[in-house]
Amino acid sequence: MMYEGFLFVIHLFLHTYCQLQVAAQFFLNLLRWWRVNKWNADILLSQTKTLGKMPGHVSLMFLEEDIPVQDIVKPIVWCICLGVTTISLYDYYGRLRSKKIEIDNELREYYSDFTKNCKSSPKQQISPKIQFVSVENGRTDLVHAARDITQDLLNGVVKEITKVNYQSYHKVFCNDHPDLIIKFGTLTTLAGYPPWPVHLTEIISLPTCLMISPYNFLDSLNRYFKIEKRVGK
Template sequence: MMFEGFLFVIHLFLHTYCQLQVVAQCFINLLRWWRVNKWNADIFLNQTKNLGKIPGHVSLMFLEEDTPVEDIVKPIVWCICLGVTTISLYDYYGRLRSKKLDIDKELREYYSDFTKNCRNSPKNQPSPRIQFVSVENGRTDLVYAARDIAQDLLNGVVKEVTKVNYQNYHKVFRNDHPDLMMKFGIHTTLAGYPPWPVHLTEIISLPTCHMISPYNFLDCLNRYFKIEKRVGK
């Protein structure tokens, strides 16, 4: 009898736990919907019109595991709305590159929703260059660049190596270095990010990209504009 009562308590506990999980997931979905739908491109751009010169190249570094694709594309869309010309997406292992099709699909859907029926929709702006970056674009990219330079010198394709033509051997970050990096995650690290493109980059950390809102993004931009730009100092 006592054993049956114990089993009943366990069953009741598990049933309650499962119900709480369903309620929690419904709350998270409702909160996500509210965060997305209370903003649109008009409201967003109105909040940014007096900020200052928008960075031309923004790098988004994702250090978290299993970030939902719908959260990954949000800061990309907000960068597009601002007129950012180059967006670099970085994760250490290059998993984002393998999700390119899913990211492209979710990006189109969220961009359409965010700019729907908006007067300030940036549809006439040229499409930005979106590039995927991983640790392979660090030392490995340098090795490949050195190999290609040596081969071209031997073949007489180039007579000497200058700063200008050296940049052309990189697969990414040729003459376009990030002005701003938004780093998502609690770890204080560049996680193998190629060091040479970010020597003048302003790096701002956010604890997470999960359920990110335009408010979080705008707060990051405000912090960026309050930083005294180093410009080689």
Template sequence: MAQISNALLLLILFFIVVNPEEATVYIKLSIVHTTLKEVTLLPIPYVITTTLSIMVDLLLLIGIEDRQKFGAQRRRRKAWPPRETTVRADHCGIWPWPWPAAVRKWRHRLEHVALNSATGYAAVVAIRESTEKLADKPRHVGLLVLEEKVDLEAVAKVILWCLAAGAQSISAYDINGTLVHELENLKEIMKNTLVDARFKKSAVEFVVARPEGEEEHEWNKDGAEQLTGLPVYVVTPVDGKGGLVAAFRKLCDDYKFGTIDDHDVTQETLDKYIKAEYRGMPEPHLALRFGGWGSVLGYPPWHINYSEILDLGSHRNVLLSEFVEVLEKYNKIEKRFGK
């Protein structure tokens, strides 16, 4: 009982040291979750620290902050016309069923202590050793962050894991376009993450899938770009329908002016036009979905038609062992490509 009391007092202390004027429940929980990594320096058994981590994981899964805003969001939905057109995820996550996810998280923390403690270069080595015997690893990975808040450091960490697993390209998508708006910050965080893992800063190169204005990279004849590092295509919610509309419009214009004829209008031709609109972004073999939604919420539908979609809960506290487990699941899946 004394140890449990100490653990609860420690958790309360973490909440107290957070400046309440600084904000929301999510920020507080994030700070607590980050601070828990340092608890191992204190004379408290590992089981207690793990219990505290699981408590925070559970709170994140329940989605306290999102639930607080759900009532207001539901009232806004009754208004017509709608006040905003962007995709919202105020009621996101898997909060109605948090317990199974929390149990899985606890199992990973207890069974894979050494693996989950690996960071930087150690994490890269751990991923390579854990996946070297997998016969089928995804070459193209999609990261679907279907959560209202985006943690750029967490996104950079998952990109590093994909790089270590041998991915040849990545597409990163979030429902509010945060990755595009914060792209410069993401680039700096990614460079620091790569340096810590003993990669070159240029090992990862970000590409806006459908940029406005002039484009920065040279295109080849297939619509893809000449890139030196691992391409990470950043996708926004407006790119889903917008890319398809632009591709069909260009196809119709080319047919109208005689550039192509009836025999050229095939699925392969349409696929080429669509990929050209997205700067050659390939279809992800594996789509990692964060947020607990049973939908892709605006991700380009043409690209994810045959993708294997696997869920990983919240991106803010994803574990390395969970990432490896997803790769193992993908290796066992029979790929039928829609057949």
């Protein structure tokens, strides 16, 4: 009898726990919907029109794991709406690159929802360049570039190495270094990010990309525009 009563208590506990999980997920989804869906491109553009010229190249660095793709594409869409022409997506292991199709699908869907029925046209009139970056684009990319340069010199494809043609051997960041990195995560590190493109890059940290809202994104832009730029110094 005592054994059956114990099993009943365990069953009741597990049932209650499952119900609480369902309720918690419902409220999280509701909060995500409320924080994001009340915004659209019109509101975003009106909130940023006094900030100044937007950075041409923004790199989004994801140092967290298990972030839903729906949250990953939001800052991408916001960058597109503000006229950012190049967007780099960085994660250490290159897992985002393997999710490219899923990211593309979510990106189109969220962009359509975010710009639907907007009076102001987003600033981005052409398709932005979106590139995936990982630690492999650091030291490994340099090794590959050196190998390709040597081969082309031996084959007579190039006669000399200059800064211009050297840049063309890189897989990413050929002639376009990021103006701004927005780093998602609590770790104070660049986590293997290729060092040469970021010597003049401003880096803004946000604690998480989970359930990110336009408020968080605007906060990072406000902080960026308050920084004294180091170009030419």
